[in-house]
Amino acid sequence: MKHRCWFQCIDPDCGEKYEIFEVIYRCRKCDELLEVVHDEARLARTGPESWKRLFDDRIRSNKWPYGSGVWCRKEMVLPQLSDESTVSMYEGGSNLFWAERFGREIGLPDLWVKQCGNSHTGSFKDLGMTVLVSAVKEMRSHGEDIPAVACASTGDTSAALAAYCAAADIPAVVLLPRNKVSLAQLVQPISNGAIVLSLDTDFDGCMETVQELTKRENIYLANSMNSLRIEGQKTVGMEIVQQFDWQVPDTIVIPGGNLGNVSALGKGFLLMEKLGIIDRHPRIVVAQAEHANPLYLAYKKGFKEFEAVTAKPTLASAIQIGNPVSYKKAVRILQHFEGIVEQASEQELADASAHADRTGMFNCPHTGVALAVLMKLVKRGEIKPDERVVVISTAHGLKFADQKARYHQNAIEGVTGTFANEPIELPNDVARVQETLRRAIGEKQDASSTAAEQ
Ligand SMILES: *Cc1c(COP(=O)(O)O)cnc(C)c1O
Numbered sequence: 311m312k313h314r315c316w317f318q319c320i321d322p323d324c325g326e327k328y329e330i331f332e333v334i335y336r337c338r339k340c341d342e343l344l345e346v347v348h349d350e351a352r353l354a355r356t357g358p359e360s361w362k363r364l365f366d367d368r369i370r371s372n373k374w375p376y377g378s379g380v381w382c383r384k385e386m387v388l389p390q391l392s393d394e395s396t397v398s399m400y401e402g403g404s405n406l407f408w409a410e411r412f413g414r415e416i417g418l419p420d421l422w423v424k425q426c427g428n429s430h431t432g433s434f435k436d437l438g439m440t441v442l443v444s445a446v447k448e449m450r451s452h453g454e455d456i457p458a459v460a461c462a463s464t465g466d467t468s469a470a471l472a473a474y475c476a477a478a479d480i481p482a483v484v485l486l487p488r489n490k491v492s493l494a495q496l497v498q499p500i501s502n503g504a505i506v507l508s509l510d511t512d513f514d515g516c517m518e519t520v521q522e523l524t525k526r527e528n529i530y531l532a533n534s535m536n537s538l539r540i541e542g543q544k545t546v547g548m549e550i551v552q553q554f555d556w557q558v559p560d561t562i563v564i565p566g567g568n569l570g571n572v573s574a575l576g577k578g579f580l581l582m583e584k585l586g587i588i589d590r591h592p593r594i595v596v597a598q599a600e601h602a603n604p605l606y607l608a609y610k611k612g613f614k615e616f617e618a619v620t621a622k623p624t625l626a627s628a629i630q631i632g633n634p635v636s637y638k639k640a641v642r643i644l645q646h647f648e649g650i651v652e653q654a655s656e657q658e659l660a661d662a663s664a665h666a667d668r669t670g671m672f673n674c675p676h677t678g679v680a681l682a683v684l685m686k687l688v689k690r691g692e693i694k695p696d697e698r699v700v701v702i703s704t705a706h707g708l709k710f711a712d713q714k715a716r717y718h719q720n721a722i723e724g725v726t727g728t729f730a731n732e733p734i735e736l737p738n739d740v741a742r743v744q745e746t747l748r749r750a751i752g753e754k755q756d757a758s759s760t761a762a763e764q
Pocket residue numbers: 433434435466467534565566567568569570571572628629674676704705
């Protein structure tokens with residue numbers, strides 16, 4: 311008997327099942343979200359030690375596509391996929407950065423940052439998109455009529471979709487909210503030859519349109535309500551545990567918008583628990599921007615009710631989402647993983663990001679949200695100084711060079727550049743340069759000795 315998986319309705323009272331290579335996003339019986347369910351009895355026939363050995367043997371190896379952090383776990387991701395249909399760019403395997411200096415400065419010496427932005431298109435979205443685009447390639451090879459793949463995006467999903475589709479020679483359509491994504495994010499799908507639609511709305515508006523569009527046309531929907539993406543993204547927790555030589559961290563902090571990623575993170579841990587690969591699980595903290603905080607508001611009411619909000623503009627543009635599609639999945643995960651939800655203001659997220667940059671990172675604003683929330687929880691004693699904590703860094707800071715430059719020029723409205731560091735403009739005169747440097751280096755030395763005394 312081979313490994314297999316299928317789509318299943320997330321409502322336990324329904325539980326309707328569908329083939330994995332069927333074009334379907336929601337349950338036809340009850341309209342609920344679907345999730346990918348694996349034949350766990352079959353997976354359990356391999357013992358935990360054998361799984362670990364297999365993953366250790368494959369990851370970062372040159373055995374294409376098994377060197378990928380996603381495909382080294384193929385049996386637990388999409389076992390029915392043929393090698394010929396796999397569209398992989400060696401995703402995963404990103405650095406788990408020991409944030410030694412930043413951790414020390416905030417009183418958390420065992421702090422790690424998972425650099426998911428060190429990836430082909432610069433965000434964790436590659437982890438999910440390799441699975442989705444591979445499944446489309448497989449379905450097209452079976453003769454399924456899928457003329458194009460489409461997504462609504464706050465920038466990073468479209469970049470990943472465009473790149474993977476371009477590699478597989480499948481047309482991609484991306485719907486972006488006009489003037490709400492960074493230049494770097496906009497130029498990625500343009501360069502990869504996607505059909506780029508810039509709509510006069512926000513992300514939630516684009517999401518409604520693409521859902522309606524993919525109902526009317528055969529165009530395939532690539533947003534994270536399509537649970538194939540969750541299968542790829544769930545490998546991030548597996549990879550973190552593997553990078554700690556199969557030890558489980560105490561707490562993981564993750565920024566949340568549409569809430570697909572936190573659902574995926576939890577799903578990976580649940581599977582590892584069931585298979586005995588780990589014997590405990592981390593607590594999960596979701597970090598939201600105060601300007602887009604529907605999960606935080608629901609958390610404050612014990613998840614008894616959910617109300618969508620109109621998300622206000624935030625520097626953390628990839629999480630400017632007021633009506634998260636994976637809300638229910640995320641709540642289930644948070645209830646299982648002693649979840650905490652906390653929020654960060656624009657000032658807090660910008661400063662946390664810049665502060666961490668000072669210690670050698672180069673953060674995107676969403677990572678800034680997670681770091682700001684982390685600092686709050688440490689200060690309140692909800693995260694203890696001896697805990698091993700991992701922050702999920704979701705995108706590369708270079709995608710947000712514009713706004714980071716504006717922070718350092720003190721030019722962001724409503725935000726003070728507490729850590730601003732502007733270039734010093736001088737004539738090309740050795741004496742002036744020498745004198746200026748003496749002063750500047752002296753100031754740095756004073757700053758670090760003051761910090762050491764504290
Ligand atoms: C997509 C994205 C998020 C949010 O992930 P969700 O699954 O929507 O919660 C956070 N940060 C970045 C950089 C992203 O691209």
